[in-house]
Amino acid sequence: xxxxxxxLQEIYxxxxxxxxxxxxxxxxxxxxxxxxxxxxxxxxxxxxCGTSYYLAQAAAASFTLLTGRLAxxxxxxxxxxxxxxxxxxTKGVFPVLISRSGYTSEILAAAEVLTQKGIEFLALTCxxxxxxxxxxxxxxxxxxEESTVMTGSFTSMLLAMQYMAAKIAGKDNFLAALDxxxxxxxxxxxxxxxxxxxxAKRPFADVAVLGQGALYAIASEVALKVMESSSSYxxxxxxxxxxxxxxxxxxxxxxVIGLIADESAVQETKxxxxxxxxxxxxxxxxxxxxxxxRAAADLVVELDSPLPSxxxxxxxxxxxxxxxxxxxxxxxLNPDEPLNxxxxxxx
Numbered sequence: 001x002x003x004x005x006x007x008l009q010e011i012y013x014x015x016x017x018x019x020x021x022x023x024x025x026x027x028x029x030x031x032x033x034x035x036x037x038x039x040x041x042x043x044x045x046x047x048x049c050g051t052s053y054y055l056a057q058a059a060a061a062s063f064t065l066l067t068g069r070l071a072x073x074x075x076x077x078x079x080x081x082x083x084x085x086x087x088x089x090t091k092g093v094f095p096v097l098i099s100r101s102g103y104t105s106e107i108l109a110a111a112e113v114l115t116q117k118g119i120e121f122l123a124l125t126c127x128x129x130x131x132x133x134x135x136x137x138x139x140x141x142x143x144x145e146e147s148t149v150m151t152g153s154f155t156s157m158l159l160a161m162q163y164m165a166a167k168i169a170g171k172d173n174f175l176a177a178l179d180x181x182x183x184x185x186x187x188x189x190x191x192x193x194x195x196x197x198x199x200a201k202r203p204f205a206d207v208a209v210l211g212q213g214a215l216y217a218i219a220s221e222v223a224l225k226v227m228e229s230s231s232s233y234x235x236x237x238x239x240x241x242x243x244x245x246x247x248x249x250x251x252x253x254x255x256v257i258g259l260i261a262d263e264s265a266v267q268e269t270k271x272x273x274x275x276x277x278x279x280x281x282x283x284x285x286x287x288x289x290x291x292x293x294r295a296a297a298d299l300v301v302e303l304d305s306p307l308p309s310x311x312x313x314x315x316x317x318x319x320x321x322x323x324x325x326x327x328x329x330x331x332x333l334n335p336d337e338p339l340n341x342x343x344x345x346x347x
Contacts, residue, residue, distance in 0.1 A: 102129030222320025
C-alpha cells in the first residue's frame, strides 16, 4: 500500500475521521438543531456545488429512505438562476446548504437568497467561515482537510446527514450500524488498497461508473474523483440505463466500475458481465460477491459486511477516491495539485 501525498493520506485516514465525527454527533442536540423542521410537514431540500452537490443527492436519498419522507437535491446554481423552479413553494421548505469551506460563492449567494425570502436553513460545513455565520442552524464537523479534492469531508458530511436522519426517524439500529463503519472500512483499506493501486496502472481511455438507488449519487462522486485526480474523462449512469445507448463507447480501452448493492446485485452484475464481454476492463464494488460477480469483474472489492446497505454507501466511495489518485500517479500527475482546480470555487 502506497499513501504518499496528502490526498492519499487523507483518503486512508477517513475511518479515524469518521470515528471523531461520530463522537461529536453523539453530543449534538439534533432536536434543537432542526427545531420545528423535523416533522413530516417539512420538505428538506439539499443544496451543494460539485462534490457537495453529489453529497446533497446522497443525503436526500438517505433522508428519504430513513424517514420515509421525500427529499430533494439541487445544485446551488439552480436556486440562483431558476428560483421559481427550485422552490415553487416556500411553505414548509427546509433547505440544507452544504460546503466544505463555508465560502463557496454559489452557496453563499444561495444563503443570501434564502435569507431575503425569510427561509431558515441548516448549514453543513467543515471549515465554517461565512456560511456558518449566515444562519443560526449550523452543523460544523471536526474535519480538517488540506487536499484540493474532497475526500474525508464528503464521507463525513454524508455520515452526519445519515446520523441526523436516523435520529429524526428513531432508527437506533441504524445509528449502531454507523458506529461499526470506521472499523469495517479500516480493515478493507488494508486488504484492498494495494490491489486498487496495482489495477490503476492499466491504461484507460474512457471510464463509466454505474450505480442504482442510493448508490447513483455515489457513482456520480466516484466519476468526479477519477476526473479530478487523474484528468481522465469519466461518466456516471444508472446501471441498467447504460445498456440503452451509452454502452456504444465500450471497447478494450474502457473501464466500467459497478457499485452494486445487495438488493439489485443479480441485475446489475449482468450489466458488468456484458461490458466485460464487449472488451472493457471491469471493477465491481459489492457487499457480497457471488461466482457471477467474480466472473464479471477484473477486480472485486468485497465489503462483506452485515451492515445495512444504506450505511455502507459511504464505504463504496472510498475505492473511487483511491482509484482516481492512483491513476493520476500512474499518468505522472500529482493528485494533490489537480489541473485547473482550486480548493474553493469563488467568483
